[in-house]
Amino acid sequence: MDHFLYRDGALYAEDVPISEIAAAVGTPFYVYSTATLLRHFKLFDEALEGTDHLVCYAMKAASNQAILKTLAQAGAGMDVVSQGEYLRAKAAGVPGEKIVFSGVGKTAEEIRVALTGGIRQFNVESEPEMEVINAVALELGMVAPITIRVNPDVDAKTHAKIATGKSENKFGIPISRAKEVYALAASLPGLEVVGIDCHIGSQLTDLEPFRLAYEKVAELTETLRAEGHNIRRLDLGGGLGIPYERSNEAPPLPVEYGQLIKDTLGHLGCEIEIEPGRLIAGNAGLMISKVIYVKSGEGRDFLIVDGAMNDLIRPAMYEAHHDIVPVNEPAPGTESQPYDIVGPVCETGDTFAKQRSMAPLAAGDLIAFRSAGAYGAVMASEYNSRPLIPEVLVHGDQFAVIRQRPAFDEMINRDTIPEWL
Numbered sequence: 519m520d521h522f523l524y525r526d527g528a529l530y531a532e533d534v535p536i537s538e539i540a541a542a543v544g545t546p547f548y549v550y551s552t553a554t555l556l557r558h559f560k561l562f563d564e565a566l567e568g569t570d571h572l573v574c575y576a577m578k579a580a581s582n583q584a585i586l587k588t589l590a591q592a593g594a595g596m597d598v599v600s601q602g603e604y605l606r607a608k609a610a611g612v613p614g615e616k617i618v619f620s621g622v623g624k625t626a627e628e629i630r631v632a633l634t635g636g637i638r639q640f641n642v643e644s645e646p647e648m649e650v651i652n653a654v655a656l657e658l659g660m661v662a663p664i665t666i667r668v669n670p671d672v673d674a675k676t677h678a679k680i681a682t683g684k685s686e687n688k689f690g691i692p693i694s695r696a697k698e699v700y701a702l703a704a705s706l707p708g709l710e711v712v713g714i715d716c717h718i719g720s721q722l723t724d725l726e727p728f729r730l731a732y733e734k735v736a737e738l739t740e741t742l743r744a745e746g747h748n749i750r751r752l753d754l755g756g757g758l759g760i761p762y763e764r765s766n767e768a769p770p771l772p773v774e775y776g777q778l779i780k781d782t783l784g785h786l787g788c789e790i791e792i793e794p795g796r797l798i799a800g801n802a803g804l805m806i807s808k809v810i811y812v813k814s815g816e817g818r819d820f821l822i823v824d825g826a827m828n829d830l831i832r833p834a835m836y837e838a839h840h841d842i843v844p845v846n847e848p849a850p851g852t853e854s855q856p857y858d859i860v861g862p863v864c865e866t867g868d869t870f871a872k873q874r875s876m877a878p879l880a881a882g883d884l885i886a887f888r889s890a891g892a893y894g895a896v897m898a899s900e901y902n903s904r905p906l907i908p909e910v911l912v913h914g915d916q917f918a919v920i921r922q923r924p925a926f927d928e929m930i931n932r933d934t935i936p937e938w939l
């Protein structure tokens with residue numbers, strides 16, 4: 519459920535009409551709902567009630583400072599995958615002890631910054647990385663808390679570009695080698711092993727892959743404990759999917775996911791961490807765009823809109839579906855017609871939807887791309903020299919621009935001319 523609903527024929531973000539925001543900031547733009555962000559965070563938090571746990575928002579989904587601060591004030595920890603994300607989390611007021619550091623390629627510099635600034639744990643993805651964390655910790659006279667990310671070799675049954683838990687993926691160490699890698703970790707004086715980490719992919723719409731993976735994690739916990747390792751924390755990753763196509767998708771609910779965690783791992787007495795990103799931010803954001811032209815092609819009509827693949831790359835990158843709705847609700851009984859909805863970028867891939875059934879639209883009309891809050895603004899680029907679009911946060915009847923649209927000059931003046939020119 520989200521807080522983007524029609525009232526008297528106009529689409530609202532909480533208590534603010536979308537058209538009012540569009541008039542103030544221009545199109546295209548992203549708009550997020552505070553109430554929806556908080557609701558999704560609380561669904562996870564409550565799903566793990568009764569278990570010692572921390573919900574670490576995977577901020578790569580949407581990392582605007584205002585979004586991070588909203589979640590941090592509600593008690594969320596953060597899952598970060600780069601120095602930039604670590605510094606963003608700290609800048610938003612997240613204490614180091616609530617930040618977990620994931621990612622396959624942490625550099626010595628990133629490790630140093632996190633160790634000095636405070637970190638809950640590093641989720642280690644390889645033996646060479648483990649050696650570097652050990653070396654940096656020793657150099658600083660510190661001990662680095664770590665989990666090791668195991669790859670359970672389960673098929674997450676999701677898009678190939680976001681499946682991470684098969685043996686052919688670059689992530690983690692094979693679960694079959696866990697014993698020897700944990701033994702190596704225990705022998706390194708700069709490391710303290712605190713638990714196990716596992717993240718099998720994103721946009722999972724079925725609980726079964728999670729069950730298979732968590733059963734393997736449970737078994738591994740017992741094995742490692744028998745070897746003398748103090749496994750007290752399990753980081754279970756993120757990945758729970760959202761309904762991008764509301765008319766025919768109903769992924770599992772956080773409460774069902776929480777129950778599965780309790781069923782498969784509850785008996786171990788471990789502290790549980792989860793790292794949801796998409797489910798917290800995805801349906802908490804829209805991208806609003808304006809129709810520039812309606813172009814009649816051979817046998818099809820194109821809606822050419824001012825948002826493009828550089829603003830929202832998911833359809834081009836993952837063949838992803840986004841529900842697209844008009845900001846002014848069509849009158850009941852209005853007949854729909856099929857449109858190809860495309861952006862102005864010079865790529866055929868700049869196509870948001872083909873033959874999408876919509877009530878008739880005209881130049882100047884506003885449309886909303888639903889489920890654009892996660893992996894939207896963060897994946898944007900300036901391709902075709904289109905400046906990054908603004909982000910807006912709504913809170914009840916208030917809204918604020920949380921990232922300004924840069925002026926063209928700001929974009930151009932980031933380039934520098936060598937003196938020989």
Ligand SMILES: *Cc1c(COP(=O)(O)O)cnc(C)c1O
Pocket residue numbers: 576578579597620621717719720721755756757758793794795796797892
């Ligand atoms: C991307 C990622 C997540 C978040 O995945 P969602 O599908 O957005 O919930 C969590 N943990 C790790 C390690 C990730 O790489």
